[in-house]
Amino acid sequence: MLYRFREAQAAELGLGTRADRRPRMASACKSLRDCERWRGEILREISRKVSKIQDAGLTDYEVRDLNDEINKLMREKRHWENQIVALGGANYRRNVAMLDDDGKEVPAPKDTIYRYFGRAKDLPGVRELFQSRKNEEEEENQVLAYYKKFMNQGPSYYGDLDEIDGKLLAYEQEAEEEDWEEAYINAREALGLPSDTPIPKIPRRDATVVQPAKSDSSKPPPLSKRKALSQGEDVEMDTAGDDSKKPKTALEVTAGTAVSQPSSDADASRIHAQAAAAYIPFLDVEHLLPPKLPSHDEMEGVLLALRKKALVEEYFGDAT
Numbered sequence: 001m002l003y004r005f006r007e008a009q010a011a012e013l014g015l016g017t018r019a020d021r022r023p024r025m026a027s028a029c030k031s032l033r034d035c036e037r038w039r040g041e042i043l044r045e046i047s048r049k050v051s052k053i054q055d056a057g058l059t060d061y062e063v064r065d066l067n068d069e070i071n072k073l074m075r076e077k078r079h080w081e082n083q084i085v086a087l088g089g090a091n092y093r094r095n096v097a098m099l100d101d102d103g104k105e106v107p108a109p110k111d112t113i114y115r116y117f118g119r120a121k122d123l124p125g126v127r128e129l130f131q132s133r134k135n136e137e138e139e140e141n142q143v144l145a146y147y148k149k150f151m152n153q154g155p156s157y158y159g160d161l162d163e164i165d166g167k168l169l170a171y172e173q174e175a176e177e178e179d180w181e182e183a184y185i186n187a188r189e190a191l192g193l194p195s196d197t198p199i200p201k202i203p204r205r206d207a208t209v210v211q212p213a214k215s216d217s218s219k220p221p222p223l224s225k226r227k228a229l230s231q232g233e234d235v236e237m238d239t240a241g242d243d244s245k246k247p248k249t250a251l252e253v254t255a256g257t258a259v260s261q262p263s264s265d266a267d268a269s270r271i272h273a274q275a276a277a278a279y280i281p282f283l284d285v286e287h288l289l290p291p292k293l294p295s296h297d298e299m300e301g302v303l304l305a306l307r308k309k310a311l312v313e314e315y316f317g318d319a320t
Helices: 002-012 032-052 060-086 118-122 126-148 167-191 223-231 236-277 296-316
Strands: none
Touching: 032 060, 060 118, 118 126
């Protein structure tokens, strides 16, 4: 009876017989049931040592040794869990935070798997290690909080709303006029013009606002149409006639706009050239005008003449 009690006590403490000793290599065990058994035994040893490391009567050396043994058992437990997964068992390796007896997460240095349990967190050097880590995290949080002020900003941060009130446009116009006057004075001194010459205004293109034509849908129909509708007569011919008139008017307006646009551009360029030629006496207005580009028909005529000339030279030789 006493032998069985001692055997059960040794098995509970992990001090089994030589034949029943835990293998050194987890990969050497090919039985899923034995792997589960050795993992449970390691968990019991870890629990017992974690409880023991809380003892205030232990010296610093004993606390360090116990913490090393606990970390060694943790590594061995991971090996057995990997072997259990390899044999088709349950996956015990989940990303769950490890907690101590007080329910707090067990601290570990950054980028390491070595952890400190119980009184090991109060050892000399360990406290400074975690304090430095805490200071680094606080500095990172301060930097992040500083740069958060410049993140997710609205359109006002990028200056998209500066021109709404019109003050910025007025200020820019004043600065533009001052620069224009200063540039004119410098050019007048460089060209030797008289100082009493008036300063011309900045040539600005007047923005023409095109208002859309109002539709006549709100107007009442003519008297003849009203009579026809009241008498029940067919008025499809009149409607077709009106519809044929509307596109014609639209075409005329479009053509008139297209014709007037080039002439207005040519007039504006000629006005600018005349204003510039007034201050540069050795240049004519024609020299300052933009070059006249050939039309599509003129380009086709030139290309056709070149092709004819090439064919004549190919079949009849060079006439010269």
